Amino acid sequence: MGYKPLKIGNVTAKLPIIQGGMGIGISLSNLAGAVAREGGVGIISAAQIGFREPDFDQNPLKSNLRAMEMEYQKARQMAPEGVIGFNIMVAMKHYEEYVKCAARMGADLIISGAGLPTMLPELVKGYSIKIAPIVSTKKSAQVILKYWDKKYQRCPDLVVIEGPKAGGHLGFHKEELEDYLEASYDQEVLDIISVVAEYAEKYQTKIPVVLAGGIDSSDEVKHAFALGVDGVQVASRFVTTVECDASPIYKEAYLNASKEDIIIVKSPVGMPGRAIRNKFIEQLESDEKTPIQLCHQCLRSCNPLEIPYCITDALINAAKGDVDHALLFCGANAYKQNKMETVKEVIESLMI
Ligand SMILES: Cc1cc2nc3c(=O)[nH]c(=O)nc-3n(C[C@H](O)[C@H](O)[C@H](O)COP(=O)(O)O)c2cc1C
Structure with a gap:
């Protein structure tokens, strides 16, 4: 393994691999804790995480917040020194409460997609938690980085690029998806890396970029790094593991x-x-x-x-x-x- 550790500000994962958040109930403490223990970044999905709680039907918010705490503590016990974060989708109702809960508990990182996380910096103000938007196109990267720069005078700690081969909800229209699957997505990745580099330069910092979507082999990982990213995010491959939280x-x-x-x-x-x-x-x-x-x-x-x-x-x-x-x-x-x-x-x- 000749890859460099993934440095997200002052948080370092030994291996530059993030396990993508998978809701509902696919990436909980067991999977995220196991990945973090191995030196990667374990991501717990906050999406309806309280679905097993007895009061979920009556009070989803309360049971989700309670389950976020339980799952985080379990994952932390599995990997006391590991890097553990949450995937929190912008499209979720009560997004603000979930973000604040992750920050309050001292999780390392929030990765936020399914919409652009315009409010994320202000929700974590005063906390050391790292924040990462998910983008799929150069345009979405430009919009969110410019917005955070203008409104909050800050840049992301990490950017996740989610390409057309990803699972779950996708950040493309159906027609765009077909086009990208035909043609290569590589140019879009290079363009996003350039956009991120502009802001890294402006803030005199390093903003690591991680690529996700269809990365399922060492060749795909090598290809991603050859494009210039700092890490990969992998989800589907982790579903068929013994540790994955799904049935x-x-x-x-x-x-x-x-x-x-x-x-x-x-x-x-x-x-x-x-x-x-x-x-x-x-x-x-x-x-x-x-x-x-x-x-x-x-x-x-x-x-x-x-x-x-x-x-x-x-x-x-x-x-x-x-x-x-x-x-x-x-x-x-x-x-x-x-x-x-x-x-x-x-x-x-x-x-x-
Ligand atoms: C079962 C499943 C559930 C997912 N759920 C979420 C989610 O809740 N939020 C999110 O941002 N991405 C979600 N994703 C996307 C992953 O985090 C990841 O970026 C993507 O699937 C990577 O591609 P791969 O599965 O080919 O490795 C999900 C993916 C899968 C396969």
Whole structure:
């Protein structure tokens, strides 16, 4: 492993690999703690993290905040010296409360996407927690860095570039996605690195850039570093690990998926996402609606009366292993995963 450590300000991970946040309930303390223990950056997903709490249906905010604390403490016990952060999506209701909770607990890092985290600097003011926006295009990098510079006179501590092969919700329109999958995304990565470099120069600092999306082999890692990034963010490869917090049945769906099974779906709130075709998706394609029994207060832009299904329910079903009633998010290369591994094995296979 000839890679340099990942330095995010005064926080250093021995290995320049971040385990991407995966909600709901896929990257919790067990996965994040194991990655941090191995020297990478472990990321707990804050998305509806309290789904196993007894009062989740009545009070999602309270149970989510409680679960954030429990999961963080467990991960910290597993890796007392490791780097552990949270993925908190801008699109979440009560985003502010989740960010403040992570900062108050002393987590190392917040990575924030699914929208541009315009308010993030002011929410963590006075805390030492590091902050990282997720961007997918040069344009989105320019917008968020310029905004933080003008409004808060600061720059990010880290920038995560999430490319078109990523899993979960994607920061591209469906047509853009198809274009990028045809052509290479490399030029966009180079352009984003240049934008970040301008601000690093202005603030006389180093802003590491990390690339995510479809990175599933040591060759992909080498390619990313050759483009000039400082680290990689990997998610799907960690799903089929013993330590991953998801149900074994969900992991099996990854192992059984073929290339053709991995498709782009429209999430209820209009964003495209990548997932494994299953019974649930087939029902959606036949325009069957799943009536919403109860709103779990997840995404700001959601109107429960207008959507075909509840994304919280579909993702909780995934984490619990009820795969026929679930949205099985995955990255574009997840079909290549055909065996269960440990976190250590995954990291070793990528970072050789
Ligand atoms: C199951 C799953 C759930 C995800 N959930 C989130 C999430 O809650 N928030 C987020 O910002 N990204 C999410 N992502 C994106 C990952 O953090 C990561 O950036 C991306 O999937 C990297 O590509 P890869 O899966 O090909 O390695 C998710 C990805 C997967 C596969």
